[in-house]
Amino acid sequence: MKKDIILSGVGGQGIISIAGIIGYAALAKNLYLKQSEVHGMSQRGGAVMSNLRISDKPIASDLIPFGMADVIISVEPMEGLRYLNYLSPDGWFITNLEPFVNIPDYPSLEEITDKIKKIKNHVILNADQIANEIKAKKSMNTVMLGAAAPFLGLEMENFETGIKNIFGSKGEDILKQNIDALKAGIKEAEKFYK
Amino acid sequence: MQKLLLLGDEAIAQGALDGGMSGIYAYPGTPSTEITEYVQHNKYAKENNIHRDWSANEKTAVEAAIGMSYAGKRAMACMKHVGLNVAADAFINSSITGTNGGLIITVADDPSMHSSQNEQDSRFYGQFAKIPMLEPCDQQEAYDMAYDGFILSEQFGLPVLMRVVTRMAHSRADIERKKQKEQNNVKLPKNPRQFVLLPSIAKVQYKHLLSLQDKLIEASENSKFNDYIDASDKKIGIIVSGIAYNYLLENFEDRKLPYPTLKIGQYPLPKAKIEKLFNECKEIIIIEEGYPIIEDQLAGFLGNKKIHGRKDGTIPGDGELNPNIVANALGLHQGKFLEVPEGLKNRPPQFCDGCGHIDMYNALNEAMAEYGKGRVLSDIGCYTMGALPPFNAINSCVDMGASITMAKGAADAGLVPAVAVIGDSTFTHSGMTGLLDAVTENTPIVVCIADNSFTAMTGGQKSHAENRIDSIVRGLGVAEKHIRVLVPLKKNHDEMVKVLKEELAYNGVSVVIFRRVCVTHYASKMKKKRAESK
Numbered sequence: 001m002k003k004d005i006i007l008s009g010v011g012g013q014g015i016i017s018i019a020g021i022i023g024y025a026a027l028a029k030n031l032y033l034k035q036s037e038v039h040g041m042s043q044r045g046g047a048v049m050s051n052l053r054i055s056d057k058p059i060a061s062d063l064i065p066f067g068m069a070d071v072i073i074s075v076e077p078m079e080g081l082r083y084l085n086y087l088s089p090d091g092w093f094i095t096n097l098e099p100f101v102n103i104p105d106y107p108s109l110e111e112i113t114d115k116i117k118k119i120k121n122h123v124i125l126n127a128d129q130i131a132n133e134i135k136a137k138k139s140m141n142t143v144m145l146g147a148a149a150p151f152l153g154l155e156m157e158n159f160e161t162g163i164k165n166i167f168g169s170k171g172e173d174i175l176k177q178n179i180d181a182l183k184a185g186i187k188e189a190e191k192f193y194k
Numbered sequence: 195m196q197k198l199l200l201l202g203d204e205a206i207a208q209g210a211l212d213g214g215m216s217g218i219y220a221y222p223g224t225p226s227t228e229i230t231e232y233v234q235h236n237k238y239a240k241e242n243n244i245h246r247d248w249s250a251n252e253k254t255a256v257e258a259a260i261g262m263s264y265a266g267k268r269a270m271a272c273m274k275h276v277g278l279n280v281a282a283d284a285f286i287n288s289s290i291t292g293t294n295g296g297l298i299i300t301v302a303d304d305p306s307m308h309s310s311q312n313e314q315d316s317r318f319y320g321q322f323a324k325i326p327m328l329e330p331c332d333q334q335e336a337y338d339m340a341y342d343g344f345i346l347s348e349q350f351g352l353p354v355l356m357r358v359v360t361r362m363a364h365s366r367a368d369i370e371r372k373k374q375k376e377q378n379n380v381k382l383p384k385n386p387r388q389f390v391l392l393p394s395i396a397k398v399q400y401k402h403l404l405s406l407q408d409k410l411i412e413a414s415e416n417s418k419f420n421d422y423i424d425a426s427d428k429k430i431g432i433i434v435s436g437i438a439y440n441y442l443l444e445n446f447e448d449r450k451l452p453y454p455t456l457k458i459g460q461y462p463l464p465k466a467k468i469e470k471l472f473n474e475c476k477e478i479i480i481i482e483e484g485y486p487i488i489e490d491q492l493a494g495f496l497g498n499k500k501i502h503g504r505k506d507g508t509i510p511g512d513g514e515l516n517p518n519i520v521a522n523a524l525g526l527h528q529g530k531f532l533e534v535p536e537g538l539k540n541r542p543p544q545f546c547d548g549c550g551h552i553d554m555y556n557a558l559n560e561a562m563a564e565y566g567k568g569r570v571l572s573d574i575g576c577y578t579m580g581a582l583p584p585f586n587a588i589n590s591c592v593d594m595g596a597s598i599t600m601a602k603g604a605a606d607a608g609l610v611p612a613v614a615v616i617g618d619s620t621f622t623h624s625g626m627t628g629l630l631d632a633v634t635e636n637t638p639i640v641v642c643i644a645d646n647s648f649t650a651m652t653g654g655q656k657s658h659a660e661n662r663i664d665s666i667v668r669g670l671g672v673a674e675k676h677i678r679v680l681v682p683l684k685k686n687h688d689e690m691v692k693v694l695k696e697e698l699a700y701n702g703v704s705v706v707i708f709r710r711v712c713v714t715h716y717a718s719k720m721k722k723k724r725a726e727s728k
Contacts, residue, residue, distance in 0.1 A: 010541065023199065027199065032368070033199065033368065034366065035367075036364055036366075037365070044545070044576070044579075045544040045545075045546070046544070058449075060440045061440045061517045062365035063441070065445075065516070065521075067529055082534060083534070084534050085533065085534050086531075102541070105539050115535045
């Protein structure tokens with residue numbers, strides 16, 4: 001079992017938390033893990049990405065080679081497209097539809113979605129909207145994780161362990177919101193592959 | 195033993211703690227910051243009173259670490275690559291004094307310049323200082339090298355340079371811990387003159403350093419970090435160092451390398467192992483993250499047609515490596531990749547909402563309008579983003595503290611008024627002495643200190659300048675009348691413009707302090723405080 005995952009978004013959108021949950025979920029299943037993060041300058045409202053690799057064998061490179069990613073999880077629609085050269089031709093592109101507009105020349109959303117729909121396997125959902133609907137406003141990132149969950153080779157109970165590890169110290173409410181968000185993401189994404 | 199999931203930086207910190215370190219000294223700098231932060235939050239370090247506060251800059255950090263080594267204990271100093279330039283005086287001379295307690299200088303290089311002004315390779319400094327160097331290929335080696343590095347240092351009585359790169363520093367993997375070692379006791383050097391670098395003593399010490407070189411090579415020959423992996427296909431021989439080893443392995447199923455490979459983790463280079471590879475293989479490919487240092491050493495100025503690497507274009511001359519670049523270098527077949535679509539827009543970093551720097555630059559731009567562009571010299575921190583649109587407010591960012599001294603030089607040349615923009619933490623890092631230069635000559639410059647009470651860019655570390663800026667500036671001799679304190683808020687815009695105009699018209703040194711706490715880090719500090727008091 002080996003899964004190479006690219007996480008992308010804008011600094012502050014919570015991709016480090018997603019990486020953390022998957023990381024703990026992988027550990028719960030006794031898998032090897034490598035996860036590279038972006039720190040420093042680009043964190044401030046800039047484009048950020050993380051390489052996450054899990055495997056039942058030791059992992060060599062901290063960076064995923066081009067064309068090898070099984071999944072791109074993007075919490076922002078334009079950001080995921082930046083790393084399309086990493087996606088395997090059979091890989092899944094799973095993205096939030098809600099744009100994060102903090103630049104003056106952001107392309108039209110239609111232009112972006114057209115590009116996404118050209119990718120063979122894609123899932124597009126408005127994770128911000130879903131998080132609002134289930135009253136878990138700050139859990140957009142966990143909704144996105146849910147949408148990607150079936151493609152990561154991990155079990156539901158592993159993800160719940162991961163969520164507990166990351167959010168456990170923040171109280172029962174936050175914990176429940178994230179579990180709800182995970183389930184809502186899974187359900188919404190089913191439309192694209194079932 | 196216990197397994198931990200750690201960043202490369204954190205693995206170094208844990209290795210040093212388990213290896214009996216008594217103190218860590220550092221100034222924050224991406225990608226090295228997390229080494230010290232890990233020690234700061236570590237329970238064992240707190241309980242055992244391991245020194246872990248930040249230093250004013252990298253030079254003071256290395257000097258304090260040398261002092262701890264002098265007193266017999268094990269110390270580490272950490273910095274980003276350009277920080278070693280600041281600390282170079284202390285660092286180079288520590289190879290002449292030698293050490294007493296084990297001393298490791300850990301430097302995190304930033305190839306591809308993710309968060310830096312250059313991509314200099316710290317291994318040059320190691321060669322320059324003629325000391326042993328360690329370069330881990332993965333997080334486990336990062337841990338092991340920090341752990342064993344103190345022993346290596348104490349074995350030869352020399353500081354050890356440990357070099358990592360961004361991708362190692364900021365990538366997480368599982369590591370296995372070793373047994374916790376005891377700290378050393380305080381114990382003075384056997385030779386009371388060891389650290390007295392008077393010429394007569396330094397000459398003797400330097401001869402001693404030279405006499406150790408063959409022994410250092412011998413240690414490298416026998417090091418477990420320098421692995422000769424033989425293979426049957428002698429068409430190519432590979433020399434690969436540090437993290438590049440993983441990019442190489444990635445290209446071969448089950449890590450089975452088809453060509454004889456020498457993995458380098460400890461320097462100086464193991465001569466006999468290199469000779470063996472060189473003699474047995476037809477072509478040599480050298481894969482190293484950073485500058486072509488091994489390549490230069492092997493090929494020399496005149497070159498050798500058998501040797502391939504960054505210099506003959508087998509590998510690009512700049513930027514960081516990845517598995518694909520290594521595959522190309524070895525001529526491995528790579529399939530076609532999906533193309534990144536056109537029309538995506540760049541998303542540069544920007545100021546946080548409500549940041550005081552925004553208000554400072556709006557005021558400064560208006561006050562400078564009558565003098566024209568090109569007069570604002572700046573520095574390194576969040577406020578460097580003032581160079582980007584919509585502000586386009588600053589004209590330089592060179593090295594820590596250079597804003598004030600460059601403004602002085604520009605004013606000396608006749609560019610009057612010249613303005614410096616510098617952050618509070620950068621000011622106490624390297625700006626104070628430059629201000630003293632300007633005060634001494636009463637040079638007509640306006641120094642704007644963006645005082646947000648944090649070392650913000652690197653993650654909100656405590657700034658040495660907190661509550662001290664005014665008294666430092668006064669103590670350096672800036673006239674009371676020309677020390678102006680402003681609160682950078684939108685509502686104070688007109689007042690800020692007025693004060694700036696007044697000081698720009700003054701023919702001497704002015705310091706305008708823009709004081710408002712960093713919105714982002716203040717909020718997280720308060721959140722942490724609330725959580726702790728619960």
